[in-house]
Amino acid sequence: MPIIKKSISNRCQEKLEVNNLVTKVSTEFSNRDNFVRNIIYPRKLTVNNLVIKFSNLPKILRWQQEKVMPEIEKTFPGLSSGNYQVIDGSMNKKYNAVAWAIGEQEKDRWWEPDDLGTYYWPHPVPRQDTLEAYTEVFELHGYSRCPGNNENLERGFEKVAIYCKEGKPLHVARQLPDGQWTSKLGEGQCITHKTLASLEGENFGTVYRVLIRPRRKKNR
Structure with missing residues (x-):
């Protein structure tokens, strides 16, 4: 399931590097003597052997806000600042959307029916990139098809939704107890989003199929 793995991952890594850089710069600024010595004269700051000109700092901060933060929204136009939230500390390349939809206990492996058998795929489900194969995976975990693909919250139950394009599964989202949904974006971060449509x-x-099962206490 090749889901925009590298692009989001690289952008998030750039964001992390910039955040670390800005934190180091801010620490230096907190000391007035350092500010006078390193910024006013000679108007530059050295952080980990990287020389940052004082005049460039606003550009760094502006780049962080205008170029890095909205990347997810550019990739998914249905997302906006009011209808989703990035889950802090969720950047992890070890697992994907299917693993995250199964549950947090699967954060140590990538689920995908690749031909070479590189990734985990449960037996006896056919190693096929089809909607039926993905449905069988979740049926092994107690899910069944939800009548009418109803995505609304139903008390005492939890749901997953399988996204497809031309019949091929590309993503899976899991419903949270408050009715919102949570998704792992390829190798990138996990988010919560208010609707399934926001990722379409x-x-x-x-969304091709919604599955349902009685809610399990330890599955967020």
């Missing part, structure tokens, strides 16, 4: 589009296609 060029990258993930549309």
Whole structure:
């Protein structure tokens, strides 16, 4: 399931590097003597052997806000600042959307029915990149098809939604107890989002199937 793995991952890594840089710069600024010595004269700051000109700092901060933060929204136009939230500390390349949808206990492995058998895929489900194969995976975990693909919250139950494009599964989202949904974006971060439609589009296609099971206490 090749889901925009590298692009989001690289952008998030750039964001992390910039955040670390800005934190170091801010620490230096907290000491007035350092500010006078390093910024006023000779108007530059050295952080880990990297020389930052004082005049460039606003550009760094502006780049962080205008170029890095909205990347997820550019990739998924249905997302906006009011309808999703990035889960802090969720950047991890070890697992993907299927693993995250199964549950947090699966954060140590990538689920994908690749031909070479590189990634985990449960037996006896056919190693096929099809909607039926993905449905069988979740049926092994107690899910069944939800009548009418109803995505609304139902008390005492939890749901997962499988996104497909031209019949091929590209993403899976899991419903949270408050009715919102949570998704792992390829190798990138996990998010919570208010609706399934907010992730529909060029990258993930549309929701083809919603599955339901009685809610389990330890699965967020």
